[in-house]
Amino acid sequence: MNQPAISVAYMTLLRRDIILAYRNRAEFANPLLFFALVATLLPLGIGPDTELLSRIAPGVVWVVALLATLLALEGMFRADFEDGALELMLISPQPVAALVLAKVTAHWLVAGLPLLIIAPPLAMMLYLPVGALPVLLATLALGTPVLSLVGSIGVALTIGLRRGGMLLALLVLPLYVPVLIFATSAVDAAAAGLPVSGQLAIMGAIFIMSVILAPLATAAGLRIALN
Amino acid sequence: MDTVASDNLVATAELTARELACTRNERQLFSGVDFSLRAGEALRIDGPNGSGKTSLLRLLCGLGLRDAGKVQWRGRDVDDDRAAFLADIGYVGHANGIKLELTAHENLRFASALGRSKPLSTSSHALAAVGLKTMSDTLCRTLSAGQRRRVALARLLMLDARLWLLDEPLTALDTDAARQIEAMLRAHLDTGGLLILTTHRPIDLGAHPLKRIVLGV
DSSP states (O other), X not given: OOOOOHHHHHHHHHHHHHHHHHHTHHHHHHHHHHHHHHHHHHHHHHOSOHHHXXXXXXXXXXXXXXXXXXXXXXXXXXXXXXXXXXXXXXXXXXXHHHHHHHHHHXXXXXXXXXXXXXXXXXXXXXXXOGGGHHHHHHHHHHHHHHHHHHHHHHHHHHTTSTTOHHHHHHHHHHHHHHHHHHHHHHHHHHHTTOOOHHHHHHHHHHHHHHHHHHHHHHHHHHHHHHO | OOHHHHHHHHXXXXXXXXXXXXXXXXXXXXXXXXXXXXXXXXXXXXXXTTSSHXXXXXXXXXXSOOXXXXXXXXXXXXXXXHHHHHHHEEEEOSXXXXXXXXXXXXXXXXXHHHSOBOTTOOHHHHHHHTTOGGGTTSBXXXXXXXXXXXXXXXXXXXXXXXXXXXXXXXXXXXXXXXXXXXXXXXXXXXXTOEXXXXXXXXXXXXXXXXXXXXXXX
């Protein structure tokens, strides 16, 4: 038969969402702008105390990245829900979890990856030691996909609600806490010249677990939401 | 249930639904809905607004959950092999399911990757069949409501689906476009396809038998 392979369906949906994001790019600039603004304003508000800034830099970068992700999260399935594309996705003969993974990947490429790109200059503005930058990037590279994946479960569960934004935050933020703790602890340790392999290993484990389990949970959540 | 009778029915009917029931918001929309459909036959779901026509369609394609009843497709329960059943259906719901920021051509191309595409079907053929040949590279945002509806219906022609489930397919269509869609539906039935639809407009399917069930009575 002519049913496309799962990988073809995955790539097609990924490409579609990237094209759509490109054509709607103004919408996706907001969370990024938020990230840049907060990280820029904070040193102005706190004052030029180099030591203090460099001490809070890992936490600031991570908390702001987390909130920026949360801001972008709601849009993950919103348009598809409203125009009926989500229904078609659910009744596709392809495994829904694979399609969900494609959508989350696209979302991360558009909303998560840019955070990685602008994080180093912002961290430098906060006097994060240059030696800790690679670790900061590593935690963001492992952590932001987890934020998107775990967030997708919350989005699926709240998509049918008219004002689901607050509920989404309440649902998802507790699940973000472990990522935040291990990520900032890794960057702190790196800044102090201590080994970080333990924290990174745990973040890697969280990442792998989310890749495997979150799409299944999201697919089930979407099914319930659209019933 | 007497198995002999149901076996006979299954032997000739491609799609059989038995004792379907649906409850929404604690209100029973319908119960005990039975029908069977053979190749080349169409079924029209009638009933007043809010009687559950859309719910029945969604339930058939698996978007809605059944409270009771069974659906068999080619003699097999649809729950046994969901993917095979889903590959056989083409659904156009109330929402068009097309992306306004994509062109008509892109919409069809991406949609066909999600299902089982028909061999040798191209988006330009599909768009020509619904009268949108010249619009293939226009962003759907700039199309009218009727044209968007036609893009959604053209998706059916990209898929190798035997069973079409259409929720008000003629909404927003002008008379000429409605005629084109009717011709498309007749061609589908001619090739042994099955069709289930809801519509408030009279629909001309030529010589093909049009069964009716009425909900909410």
